Amino acid sequence: MSRKLRIHSPAIHYFDMVRRCNSIREAARRLNVASSAVNRQILKLEDELGTPLFERLPGGLRLTAAGELFASHVTVVLQDAERLRSELDAMQGLRTGHVEIATVEGVTADLLPCVLKSMRERYPQVTFGVTLLGSQSIPDAVLDGGADLGLAFALPRSAELQQLSVGHFRLGAIVAPGHPLATRHEASLASCAEHGLILAKSELSIHHLLAPLLRRLRQPARPILESSSLELACQLAKRGLGVAFQTRIGIEADLANGELKHIPLSESGGVFSDLGLYVRNGRHLPVAVDAFARQLDEEIRLRERQEREDLAPQVGA
Structure with missing residues (x-):
């Protein structure tokens, strides 16, 4: 398991977990700290920023407009810290890291297992997390920091997402x-x-x-x-x-x-369905994530080429 780099205030990490859980108690459980400690850090942040970050509702917490803005900042900060940790590991030749992928069901049958096997053979210390979502939900997972990479079919173009790779496949x-x-x-x-x-x-x-x-x-x-x-x-x-x-x-x-x-x-x-690999626009990828993205790009291009070759004799038949 890759080590976490803790170079920022605990308040940032606590805020990020609370926004994911919509609950101070659940965030504290996952962080293995007291609920009072989490609540204290959130209140401290709100005092420093001069505005509430969460609405306290009967069903849990919900980000305010200011909270949404701060969440975007925190996502960038934490992802950049992960990139720094990965680069420091790479300098030491450790090749460790963690890659979170949000993807669709179809790629889990063969394409993704092939890439994960190849990565595991080359970088045995790298770990992975995979979340299955519908294509329409994948951009949000990438943008809010829940996933490093999104792999999905037929996503509309977005200024907030960068397309790292794409393959065109016949429906x-x-x-x-x-x-x-x-x-x-x-x-x-x-x-x-x-x-x-x-x-x-x-x-x-x-x-x-x-x-x-x-x-x-x-x-x-x-x-x-x-x-x-x-x-x-x-x-x-x-x-x-x-x-x-x-x-x-x-x-x-x-x-x-x-x-x-x-x-x-x-x-x-x-009718073509484009299989694309996406990252938040402007993000500098950690070494492990970049290596995985390159391996996935190679596999997508290989399968696109194989399909063209398989279908070529049938054109006009």
Whole structure:
């Protein structure tokens, strides 16, 4: 486990934990200190800044407008301290560190395990944390300091986020090998709708990619199922209960062993879902985080290239 660098006032660390927990008591438990000590530091901060940082509500604490501004400052300060610690370790040849990743379900089946294995082999002292979220929630996790890196599909551009890497992957219909669509090289959404649709809920990027196509259908589509779980959608598709939608990322093993077929959507020459790696704009990455980001970039580019090669013979077929 990497050591923590404590070069700032305890009040900053206490404030950061309280804002995450929305509770002084829970923050004190996690910090392993007395609640009174945490409360004293928060009151001291509020006195020095001349304004309340939290609203005291019956259900817990909530940041005030001033608290939100101070939280942004604290996030930068603590992340910069982590970068300094990492660079000091690197100078000593220790190669330690910790990387927190907020990501989507699909990359945990194969892509992320491959990168984590490679990192573990090269830097055995580096530790990792992974939080699964819907794509729409990942920017907040990166911006509030809960994650060093965000890995997600089809995020809208934001001035607050820097895109470190991106891969373009075809969105396609997912069906069982014996399905009527399984022998096609491409399929329209209308043809998929004839066999029943298994759709993603709004917290997933696939929902937003398919929404314009669904609106163009002559007959409104009534999905068999809407789910926030890609794994559930794939399991239903395997059983022939309908047509699900996904990129090849996340179903690599099912495609390799022939349990699923991926048929790219044909609308507008193909529907692409961009898998991007994101960091808070302006942040200097700690050594371990930078090494992980570079390894992930290599893997994303490799898989993008493999997909292009696999699909090339099918163009115009």
